[in-house]
Amino acid sequence: MSTNEWELNMANANTGQAIVTIADEDGNYLQEAWEHILTCVSRPSQPSFQFLKKKGPGKIQYAAAAVRRGSYDSAGIGGNASGVVTSEQMNNLVSNLNMLEQVGSSEMNRIFTRSQKLNSEAIIDFVKALCKVSIEELRSASDPRVFSLTKIVEIAHYNMNRIRLVWSSIWHVLSDFFVTIGCSENLSIAIFAMDSLRQLSMKFLEREELANYNFQNEFMKPFVIVMRWKSMFMVFTTAAYDDHKNIVLLAFEIIEKIVRDYFPYITETETTTFTDCVNCLIAFTNSRFNKEISLNAIAFLRFCAAKLAEGDLGSSSRNRDKEAPGKITPSSPQAGKDRKHDNGELTDRDDHLYFWFPLLAGLSELSFDPRPEIRKSALQVLFDTLRNHGHHFSLPLWERVFESVLFPIFDYVRHAIDPSGGNMSGQLDGDSGELDQDAWLYETCTLALQLVVDLFVKFYDTVNPLLRKVMMLLVSFIKRPHQSLAGIGIAAFVRLMSSAGDLFSDEKWLEVVLSLKEAANATLPDFSYIVNGDGMVQNLEESSSRQSNGESAGSGTTDDDSEGLKSHRLYAAVSDAKCRAAVQLLLIQAVMEIYNMYRPRLSAKNIIVLFNAMHDVASHAHKINSNTILRSKLQELGSMTQMQDPPLLRLENESYQICLTLLQNLILDRPPSYEEAEVESYLVDLCHEVLQFYVETARSGQIPESSLGVQPRWLIPLGSGKRRELATRAPLVVVTLQAVCGLGDTSFERNLAQFFPLLSSLIGCEHGSNEVQVALSEMLRSSVGPVLLRSC
Numbered sequence: 059m060s061t062n063e064w065e066l067n068m069a070n071a072n073t074g075q076a077i078v079t080i081a082d083e084d085g086n087y088l089q090e091a092w093e094h095i096l097t098c099v100s101r102p103s104q105p106s107f108q109f110l111k112k113k114g115p116g117k118i119q120y121a122a123a124a125v126r127r128g129s130y131d132s133a134g135i136g137g138n139a140s141g142v143v144t145s146e147q148m149n150n151l152v153s154n155l156n157m158l159e160q161v162g163s164s165e166m167n168r169i170f171t172r173s174q175k176l177n178s179e180a181i182i183d184f185v186k187a188l189c190k191v192s193i194e195e196l197r198s199a200s201d202p203r204v205f206s207l208t209k210i211v212e213i214a215h216y217n218m219n220r221i222r223l224v225w226s227s228i229w230h231v232l233s234d235f236f237v238t239i240g241c242s243e244n245l246s247i248a249i250f251a252m253d254s255l256r257q258l259s260m261k262f263l264e265r266e267e268l269a270n271y272n273f274q275n276e277f278m279k280p281f282v283i284v285m286r287w288k289s290m291f292m293v294f295t296t297a298a299y300d301d302h303k304n305i306v307l308l309a310f311e312i313i314e315k316i317v318r319d320y321f322p323y324i325t326e327t328e329t330t331t332f333t334d335c336v337n338c339l340i341a342f343t344n345s346r347f348n349k350e351i352s353l354n355a356i357a358f359l360r361f362c363a364a365k366l367a368e369g370d371l372g373s374s375s376r377n378r379d380k381e382a383p384g385k386i387t388p389s390s391p392q393a394g395k396d397r398k399h400d401n402g403e404l405t406d407r408d409d410h411l412y413f414w415f416p417l418l419a420g421l422s423e424l425s426f427d428p429r430p431e432i433r434k435s436a437l438q439v440l441f442d443t444l445r446n447h448g449h450h451f452s453l454p455l456w457e458r459v460f461e462s463v464l465f466p467i468f469d470y471v472r473h474a475i476d477p478s479g480g481n482m483s484g485q486l487d488g489d490s491g492e493l494d495q496d497a498w499l500y501e502t503c504t505l506a507l508q509l510v511v512d513l514f515v516k517f518y519d520t521v522n523p524l525l526r527k528v529m530m531l532l533v534s535f536i537k538r539p540h541q542s543l544a545g546i547g548i549a550a551f552v553r554l555m556s557s558a559g560d561l562f563s564d565e566k567w568l569e570v571v572l573s574l575k576e577a578a579n580a581t582l583p584d585f586s587y588i589v590n591g592d593g594m595v596q597n598l599e600e601s602s603s604r605q606s607n608g609e610s611a612g613s614g615t616t617d618d619d620s621e622g623l624k625s626h627r628l629y630a631a632v633s634d635a636k637c638r639a640a641v642q643l644l645l646i647q648a649v650m651e652i653y654n655m656y657r658p659r660l661s662a663k664n665i666i667v668l669f670n671a672m673h674d675v676a677s678h679a680h681k682i683n684s685n686t687i688l689r690s691k692l693q694e695l696g697s698m699t700q701m702q703d704p705p706l707l708r709l710e711n712e713s714y715q716i717c718l719t720l721l722q723n724l725i726l727d728r729p730p731s732y733e734e735a736e737v738e739s740y741l742v743d744l745c746h747e748v749l750q751f752y753v754e755t756a757r758s759g760q761i762p763e764s765s766l767g768v769q770p771r772w773l774i775p776l777g778s779g780k781r782r783e784l785a786t787r788a789p790l791v792v793v794t795l796q797a798v799c800g801l802g803d804t805s806f807e808r809n810l811a812q813f814f815p816l817l818s819s820l821i822g823c824e825h826g827s828n829e830v831q832v833a834l835s836e837m838l839r840s841s842v843g844p845v846l847l848r849s850c
Contacts (some may be wrong), residue, residue, distance in 0.1 A: 081169045086180040092187035099169060100191050100206055170209050174216045178224045181217060185228050188213065189235040196239060196247050204250055210235070211254050215261050236280040241330075255280060287324060290316075291334035298341035303348070310342050310351050317358050321365050333416040336362065340420040343432060352432050356424070359417060360439045366413055367447040414455065418443070418463045425467050425502060433502050441509040448517050456521045464513075465531060467506050503543075507535070507550045515557040525566055528554070529573040536577040536645065539634050544581070544641040548648045555652045564661050564730075571664045574649055575671035581645065582678045583638040583706065587631040589688045632699050639706055642675055646713050653720070662724060662732040669720045669740065672713050679710035680751055686758075704783065711790050717744055718797055741797065742809050748794040749816040752787055752830075756780075756823040776824050785826030792833040799841045807845050817842070 081088070081095050088095065173184055192206035214232060218225065239251040259281075297309035316324075317335070324335050339362075342355035421443070424436030444459065451459070514521055514528050532554065535547025555570065562570065649668060653660070660668075682688065683704035692699050702708075721741040724732065756776075776784070798806070798813060820834050 078168060082172060085172070085175075085184070086177050088180070089183050090187070092184050093190055095169070096187050096191045096206065097194075100195060100203075170213050171216060173213045174219070178220075178227075181220070181224065182227055182231065185210075185213070185231050189231060192235070193238065196242070196244075199244070202244065202247055204247075207239075207251065207254055211258050214258050218262065233280050240280060252281075287331045287334070291331070291338045295334070295338045295341045298338065298345065306342075306345055306347055306351065310345075310355070313338060313342065314354070314358065317361065321362070332413055336416045336420050340423070343424055343427070343436070349429070349431065352429070353435055356421070356432070356435045356439050359421060360443065362417055363414075363439075363443040363447060366417070367450060414451075415458060415462070418459060422463045422467055425506060430501070437502065437506055437509065441513060444513055445516060448513070451517075451520070453520055453523065456517070457524065460521075460524055460527060464510050465527075468503065468531065468535075504546050507532075507546060508553060511550050511554045511557070515554070515561075518558055518561050522561075522566070525562075526569055526573075529569065533573050533577045533580075536641065537580045539637050541637045541640050544637075545644055548641075548644050552648050552651055556655060559652070559656045559659070562659075564664070567656075567660060567664050568667070570652075571660075571667040571671070574645075574652075575667055575674075578642070578645060578649075578671045578675050581638050581641045582675070583635045583642070583682065585631075585635050585682055585685070585688050585705075587627065588635070588691055589685065628695075629698075632695070632701075635705075636699070636701060639709055642679075642709055643712070646672060646675060646709075646716055650716055650719075657723065657727070658729075661730045662728075662737070665720055665724055665729070666736075666740075669717055672716045672720070673744070676710055676713035676717060679706040679713060682706045683710055684751075684754070703779065707783065707786055711787065714744075714748055714790055715793065718748075718793060722797055722800065738801070738805055741801070742805075742812075745794050745798050746812060746816065748790060749813070749820070752784075752791050753816060753819045753823060755787065756784055756825070757819075776826075781824075781826040783826065784824075788825065788827050788829040791820075791830050795830075795833045795837050799837050806841060810842065810845060814842075 077095055077098055085092075173181060176184055188206055188210055192204075192210060195203040195206050210232065214228070217228060220228070236251055236255045240248050240255070242248045242251070294309045294313050297305055300306055300309075317339075324332055336359065339355045339358050343352045345351040345355075418440065421436050421440035425433055425440075427433050427436065440463075448456070510528070510531070514524070529551070532547050532551045536544050536551070538544055538547075551574075649672065653665075653668065683706055689703055689705070692701060692705060693703060699705075704710075718741075721737060721744065724737045725734075725741070728734075758780075798809075801809065817834065817838070820830060823830075825831060
């Protein structure tokens with residue numbers, strides 16, 4: 059060995075001696091630094107040496123032989139089958155081990171034997187650090203090491219003489235450690251851990267002075283967690299899917315007894331055990347042998363919820379080291395009930411979340427079960443549980459419930475429905491087996507959405523920060539190009555407003571009206587494909603003709619395929635436009651229903667937002683109705699569209715009517731934030747717009763007869779279709795004229811100049827009915843005439 063290597067090994071030896079000295083003299087002050095000390099002790103060369111020294115003197119040659127055979131392991135478990143070690147590597151190893159002998163096994167062991175001299179706080183730091191180092195040693199999948207694990211057993215034995223209070227704190231750390239590694243996926247590590255725990259338990263139970271010590275029950279708890287419940291629930295979960303009916307029935311009988319008689323012991327162990335229990339019950343809900351088993355399993359999930367609400371949450375291992383020394387932990391049902399405050403709200407929020415969530419999420423997933431009885435029962439238990447016990451929940455838990463339990467029920471509806479509003483079976487069958495999509499949509503989905511709304515209203519004081527997210531859910535339904543889904547969303551929105559509107563502040567109402575505006579803008583009917591698709595109508599007629607002659611639409615040339623694709627797109631475009639038009643009619647009616655319920659509570663600012671939303675709908679509808687190219691193409695398509703001409707006339711009229719109502723009521727009510735000049739400007743512009751559109755519509759149907767260079771002498775009378783359209787528009791024009799007359803005298807006189815040309819045009823128009831003429835005559839007599847007389 060070279061001089062440099064010798065010096066390096068001497069330095070290593072000196073370092074080891076320094077570590078022992080620091081641990082010996084300053085152990086009470088190291089705190090988290092213990093982890094660094096023990097990590098150094100844990101390094102592969104030193105544990106190897108310690109392992110050999112325990113076997114007695116003169117064993118270095120034995121180690122050399124073991125390495126040459128490829129069987130030596132630095133940690134004492136497993137073997138090295140990687141091949142032959144070179145002669146140079148062997149010489150270095152023996153040299154290093156010889157050098158480390160200078161430190162001495164007794165010197166290194168002193169770190170652990172003298173742990174009993176550490177004070178009450180330092181020993182806890184020491185144990186925590188040793189457990190962390192051991193977990194790192196065991197983390198390697200290919201070469202796990204157990205040096206620190208064996209030392210844990212030793213130091214636990216050395217420190218058993220400490221007072222119960224300190225020993226209890228030590229054991230809380232060690233218990234979590236043994237549970238963690240006892241549940242390791244590496245079976246060898248898990249077995250070694252349980253054997254180490256067995257050795258420690260035997261030493262503990264041998265102590266006569268502890269024979270009546272209640273802590274013995276706590277000492278055995280890691281065995282319960284690792285060996286009893288967890289593996290048991292895994293076995294019964296497997297049995298739930300067995301092909302033999304008798305096995306399934308017997309397994310469920312056993313689970314039934316466990317849940318009824320031993321529920322507190324399930325929750326007092328660890329969170330994952332309770333999760334395993336819930337998953338086991340969920341597995342039985344999927345029983346294909348007996349529907350009663352499925353329903354009973356759901357009933358037991360309700361039972362679990364009731365027990366959790368009573369406070370039988372057990373003592374979570376996560377918070378044990380945070381509890382004050384000597385504090386009684388609820389390891390029994392009686393103690394568990396002490397976890398509540400006087401107001402009934404459970405104090406252990408983390409436990410609360412982790413115990414409740416798997417149960418609620420499991421019930422949520424059952425909402426997709428293909429059996430109607432199971433879906434209905436699961437939803438009932440889910441929402442009954444939330445209604446009955448939700449007062450225990452904090453806002454963070456409610457946020458998790460809404461985000462991860464309730465909203466996912468509707469995920470596929472919001473994202474996987476056919477955009478054309480057609481058949482949904484393709485999306486549903488893949489995820490839900492033989493689930494009847496119509497039954498799910500019209501029964502389960504509708505009910506679930508109503509229950510979500512009712513739940514939000516019931517716990518509004520706590521969950522009101524989630525209003526925006528709940529409305530986003532409802533708006534996502536309204537946005538879907540599927541009339542039934544949109545209708546469900548609109549109905550739920552109205553339900554929410556009717557139940558909770560009185561609780562909303564002005565800021566919350568602003569969120570409401572903005573959500574309605576978002577829904578209105580997202581559902582504007584789109585006819586662009588019909589307008590811009592060249593030759594679509596002709597292609598569709600040719601395709602229909604071939605099919606009527608017995609020819610297959612898909613047979614023949616590529617041109618036939620292209621025409622078929624165009625026809626499909628056309629049908630989809632027409633269906634989508636019709637769906638959106640129907641949705642917008644439902645939506646504007648819902649807006650008026652909500653407005654009428656809470657008119658006195660709405661500020662002028664919020665009403666103006668509603669007005670702008672309705673005006674966007676009305677303007678878009680008029681733009682569609684005045685598109686002569688679109689109307690011509692729709693007429694060519696004939697009965698296939700089943701749309702009136704113009705296509706959105708009802709939507710245009712009703713939305714303009716709502717706009718007028720909102721502005722006129724604003725002037726009457728003068729609510730908070732009302733600005734008279736602003737509202738009057740909106741009203742004047744709106745009335746001018748409605749009258750202008752009516753005049754343009756009337757004149758578009760009258761083509762002047764003329765000859766080259768000759769002024770027209772008369773107009774062609776309106777056709778029956780145009781007269782019907784004008785008759786339909788007449789009521790809106792009448793109320794618009796009345797709104798103009800309703801302006802104050804000063805305002806009317808100030809704006810008469812811009813209205814007068816329109817009034818003159820109305821006199822010269824042909825109308826579909828005499829309603830407009832009567833209203834116009836009254837206006838001239840009562841309002842315009844006096845102004846003209848005063849100006850003379």
